[in-house]
Amino acid sequence: MLIADMVERLTDGTAPMRFEAYDGSGFGPADSPMTLRLESERGLRYLATASGDLGMARAYIAGDLAIEGVHPGDPYEALKTLGQWRFRRPAPRELAVLVRELGWRRLVPPEPPPQETLPHWRRTAEGLRHSRRRDAESIGHHYDVSNAFYERILGSSMAYTCAVFPKPDASLEEAQEEKFDLVARKLELGPGMRLLDVGCGWGGMARHAAMHYGVSVVAVTLSGEQTRWAADVIERAGLTSQVSILHADYRDAPGREYDAVSSIGLTEHVGVKNYPSYFSFLCAKLRDGGRLLNHCITRPSNKTRARTGEFTDRYVFPDGELTGSGRIITEAQNVGLEVRHEENLREHYALTLAAWCQNLERNWDGCVAEVGEATARVWGLYMAGSRIGFETNFLQLHQVLAVKTAPGGDASFPLRPTWLS
Numbered sequence: 001m002l003i004a005d006m007v008e009r010l011t012d013g014t015a016p017m018r019f020e021a022y023d024g025s026g027f028g029p030a031d032s033p034m035t036l037r038l039e040s041e042r043g044l045r046y047l048a049t050a051s052g053d054l055g056m057a058r059a060y061i062a063g064d065l066a067i068e069g070v071h072p073g074d075p076y077e078a079l080k081t082l083g084q085w086r087f088r089r090p091a092p093r094e095l096a097v098l099v100r101e102l103g104w105r106r107l108v109p110p111e112p113p114p115q116e117t118l119p120h121w122r123r124t125a126e127g128l129r130h131s132r133r134r135d136a137e138s139i140g141h142h143y144d145v146s147n148a149f150y151e152r153i154l155g156s157s158m159a160y161t162c163a164v165f166p167k168p169d170a171s172l173e174e175a176q177e178e179k180f181d182l183v184a185r186k187l188e189l190g191p192g193m194r195l196l197d198v199g200c201g202w203g204g205m206a207r208h209a210a211m212h213y214g215v216s217v218v219a220v221t222l223s224g225e226q227t228r229w230a231a232d233v234i235e236r237a238g239l240t241s242q243v244s245i246l247h248a249d250y251r252d253a254p255g256r257e258y259d260a261v262s263s264i265g266l267t268e269h270v271g272v273k274n275y276p277s278y279f280s281f282l283c284a285k286l287r288d289g290g291r292l293l294n295h296c297i298t299r300p301s302n303k304t305r306a307r308t309g310e311f312t313d314r315y316v317f318p319d320g321e322l323t324g325s326g327r328i329i330t331e332a333q334n335v336g337l338e339v340r341h342e343e344n345l346r347e348h349y350a351l352t353l354a355a356w357c358q359n360l361e362r363n364w365d366g367c368v369a370e371v372g373e374a375t376a377r378v379w380g381l382y383m384a385g386s387r388i389g390f391e392t393n394f395l396q397l398h399q400v401l402a403v404k405t406a407p408g409g410d411a412s413f414p415l416r417p418t419w420l421s
Contacts, residue, residue, distance in 0.1 A: 003044065005027075009098075010087050010098075011087060011088075012088040015027065016084040017032045017034045017035065018035040019038075020038070032069075033069050034068060034070060034078055036082070037066045037067075038065055039063070043062070044106060045107070046062070046109075049109040049110075050109070052311075053310065053311050054310040061113045061374050071361045072373075072376070073357060073361030073364045074361045074384055076354070076384040076387055078384075079385055083388070114374075115375055115378055116314045117314050117315070146225075146370050146371050148370050149375075149376075150202075152359060152363035153367070155176075155359060156173055157172070157176035158233075162297075162345055163352040163355075164345060165178070165348050172356075175351070180205050180208035183295065184205075184209055184213050185419035186293050188419075190213060191213070191214030192214065192215075193259040193260065194257075194258045195215045195218070195258065196218050196219075196258045197209075197219040197261075197264075198250040198253060198262070198266055200219035201221060201230075202230050202233070203243070206234070206243045206245070207243065210239045220250050221246075224247055253285065255285070257285075258285050258287065258290055259286075259287060259291075261282050261291075261293070262295075263294045263295065265295065267328065268296050268317065268320050271319070272321050276331055276334065276335065278331075283337050283404055288407070289403065289411065289412035292401070292402045293399060293400075294332070294399070294401075295397070296328070296398065297322055297397055298328065298395070298396045299395070299396065301324050302324035302327045304323075306323050307321055308320045308322060316378065325344070332400060332402050337402040337403065338402060338404075340401050340403055340411070341399075341401040342399065342401065343399055345399065346397050347390070349397045353384070357380065357384055360376070360379060361380075
């Protein structure tokens with residue numbers, strides 16, 4: 001049986017794009033602007049031996065599955081179309097026929113692409129889930145790829161978190177600047193104040209707070225590459241007297257009695273079961289009346305499982321966990337923080353991801369030269385897929401603002417939000 005015949009038999013309804021295989025077979029609309037092309041037997045083995053999106057991701061990353069008609073830096077339109085492809089579960093007798101046609105040799109899983117990390121249950125060599133050692137390994141897997149690669153994707157802001165677009169046609173740089181400024185306004189930063197920025201990335205929030213608000217900042221990241229890049233930029237900007245960039249686990253952040261704490265994109269890596277200790281730690285860092293701004297990706301429900309999908313877990317954010325904003329607010333409240341404001345910025349993240357994909361497509365040759373085509377494909381696939389997730393409300397992005405209320409109830413908070421004016 002030809003490969004395309006097998007795929008067609010498993011398709012429920014009409015295929016939304018053309019499919020072609022290395023054995024010369026094909027089916028689907030001949031006039032489709034996109035063609036899904038299976039290039040090799042190894043690709044077929046990837047598809048046949050891994051469930052969900054993992055097999056397709058492996059074949060695509062390894063170059064055994066091509067999508068003609070779209071650029072690998074931004075496969076957004078292809079993923080939207082593939083999302084319309086419906087497959088049916090074959091009956092037992094039909095499955096037996098397909099297995100016989102495939103042959104047992106094709107049901108032996110190939111070695112995964114080298115960009116893939118082990119499944120979470122086999123990462124015991126790096127320690128228990130969310131141990132310090134394993135967290136360091138997970139962060140390194142994602143953030144220590146190449147600073148030059150990230151510069152090409154993220155642009156001059158080097159901010160790898162959701163931007164805030166003041167208008168739909170704002171540039172990525174304008175939107176990232178607005179994000180940092182919104183955080184600063186929510187925290188009501190001012191000259192002489194002390195800010196702890198945990199999970200600081202390449203130091204964007206620390207630089208913004210020091211340059212525009214006269215704040216002294218201790219910024220912490222677990223990524224060595226981010227530490228080196230941020231420290232160099234801080235030195236060149238003449239901000240070393242105001243900003244300290246530390247290569248450390250957030251749990252080792254020094255000092256107490258901070259006026260404010262910002263956590264932008266860290267909570268996803270903490271682990272849901274560790275939220276009580278996470279929020280307790282940050283609360284203990286604040287003075288009475290001090291504020292915490294927690295900015296992170298969330299689920300639209302508090303009932304779904306915390307772990308991410310197989311592709312994201314093995315290729316992008318090992319050990320990453322997401323939950324609903326209600327769980328985050330609850331855990332913050334349970335350690336004594338008073339939540340004063342929250343907002344969902346999911347549409348802003350969809351726009352941010354679209355801009356990153358445009359940068360990846362525009363700078364594709366340089367990105368491939370820096371990290372290789374397979375790794376560049378991982379990021380294009382991840383960012384385009386995430387964009388769809390935020391557009392369809394599968395993912396959200398919440399900012400939660402809380403205060404360490406003083407004994408007696410003084411929250412040092414205005415009657416109405418000042419950051420909106």
